Amino acid sequence: MTIHTKMARLVAVLALGLFALFAQPQAAQAQDIVNPTAQSVTEDALLGALSGDAQVQGRVTIPDDLSSGLIKPGNRNWADTHGGPVRTTTLIAVVGMLAVLVAFYLIRGKIRIDSGPSSERILRFTSMERFAHWLMAVSFIVLAITGLNLVFGRAVILPLFGEGVFGTLSAWGKVAHNYMGFAFMLGLLLSFLYWVVHNIPDKVDLKWLSQGGGLFVKGVHPPAKKFNAGQKGIFWSVTIGGAALSFTGVMLLFPEMAGGEAGWQLYQVIHGIVAAVLTAIVIAHIYIGSVGMEGAYDAMGSGEVDLNWAKEHHSLWVDEVQGKQSQDGGEAGSRPATQPAE
Numbered sequence: 001m002t003i004h005t006k007m008a009r010l011v012a013v014l015a016l017g018l019f020a021l022f023a024q025p026q027a028a029q030a031q032d033i034v035n036p037t038a039q040s041v042t043e044d045a046l047l048g049a050l051s052g053d054a055q056v057q058g059r060v061t062i063p064d065d066l067s068s069g070l071i072k073p074g075n076r077n078w079a080d081t082h083g084g085p086v087r088t089t090t091l092i093a094v095v096g097m098l099a100v101l102v103a104f105y106l107i108r109g110k111i112r113i114d115s116g117p118s119s120e121r122i123l124r125f126t127s128m129e130r131f132a133h134w135l136m137a138v139s140f141i142v143l144a145i146t147g148l149n150l151v152f153g154r155a156v157i158l159p160l161f162g163e164g165v166f167g168t169l170s171a172w173g174k175v176a177h178n179y180m181g182f183a184f185m186l187g188l189l190l191s192f193l194y195w196v197v198h199n200i201p202d203k204v205d206l207k208w209l210s211q212g213g214g215l216f217v218k219g220v221h222p223p224a225k226k227f228n229a230g231q232k233g234i235f236w237s238v239t240i241g242g243a244a245l246s247f248t249g250v251m252l253l254f255p256e257m258a259g260g261e262a263g264w265q266l267y268q269v270i271h272g273i274v275a276a277v278l279t280a281i282v283i284a285h286i287y288i289g290s291v292g293m294e295g296a297y298d299a300m301g302s303g304e305v306d307l308n309w310a311k312e313h314h315s316l317w318v319d320e321v322q323g324k325q326s327q328d329g330g331e332a333g334s335r336p337a338t339q340p341a342e
């Protein structure tokens with residue numbers, strides 16, 4: 001037995017002892033329930049319950065009544081059976097998307113600016129829009145990584161890096177996951193407010209879709225407004241998926257609002273499956289917004305993109321911005337939308 005295992009056993013015994021000291025007696029509801037506060041209960045019985053099928057149930061005075069259950073064999077079985085769909089969906093969605101992107105890169109390569117970089121740049125996103133995006137993006141990435149650790153950490157991190165690393169990572173990961181959820185919700189709300197008006201589907205999207213967005217054939221550039229149909233797909237996936245994750249996440253954080261154990265367990269499965277699908281979609285978005293397409297990252301980096309990039313990918317939006325600029329041209333103090341590159 002390693003020193004860590006001995007320590008873990010000692011901590012478990014102490015925790016059970018403390019629980020027995022402070023919890024109030026409650027009548028056992030079934031024969032296989034171990035009441036840690038009953039006079040006759042020994043430490044042996046409590047430790048036996050850790051590996052057996054008995055339930056250990058005390059009493060709490062906080063609103064979350066579920067927390068009075070110290071050991072629930074039903075929950076342990078539930079995690080084994082219902083955790084399956086979450087693990088399978090995550091594996092298929094995330095690994096599948098990575099495989100598709102590798103294949104796409106090998107076949108199509110990096111999407112270049114066909115007409116080459118120009119000497120002018122055009123403002124695409126203001127600093128507030130970029131703040132909203134990065135607040136949502138950074139928090140989502142932390143949530144995704146810490147969430148993946150919850151689903152696969154025991155199978156991957158534990159055998160590879162050992163108990164110490166897995167334990168520390170999971171403990172901090174849980175704290176990060178619980179708090180980052182609120183940053184994500186704020187970023188999601190701001191992004192929604194800034195961009196919803198540009199994401200209403202229209203008939204330009206049909207033409208864009210019919211040409212595969214020009215993603216598969218070099219030199220093909222279907223017209224698009226500020227956001228093309230593919231980006232509208234990302235926007236609505238993030239908005240609807242993000243809202244579902246936020247709602248179910250809050251229910252998991254405050255179980256007393258979730259309508260009992262059955263509700264809580266249902267929210268857990270929905271949370272895991274939506275997170276898996278959205279993570280896969282976001283991985284594709286990150287690829288195309290960074291290494292996959294020349295000039296794309298600048299939109300969220302400096303906020304200004306190359307004019308030729310903009311004409312190739314968002315021609316109708318460029319016409320609109322430049323049309324406005326020429327109308328405002330005579331007005332004192334107006335800032336030109338396009339500027340010479342430095």
Ligand code: HEM
Nearest residue numbers: 136137140141231234235238282286289290296297299300
């Ligand atoms: C390192 C990670 C990321 C990079 C490099 C990145 C990059 C970008 C870029 C360059 C754009 C602007 C595209 C354009 O000019 O048309 C954009 C837009 C957007 N990003 Fe990200 N992004 C990242 C992570 C995320 C994450 C995690 C989310 C959501 C959870 C997200 C959601 C969006 C949305 C909704 C838009 C607007 C619609 C769209 O362009 O698809 N991004 N991102």
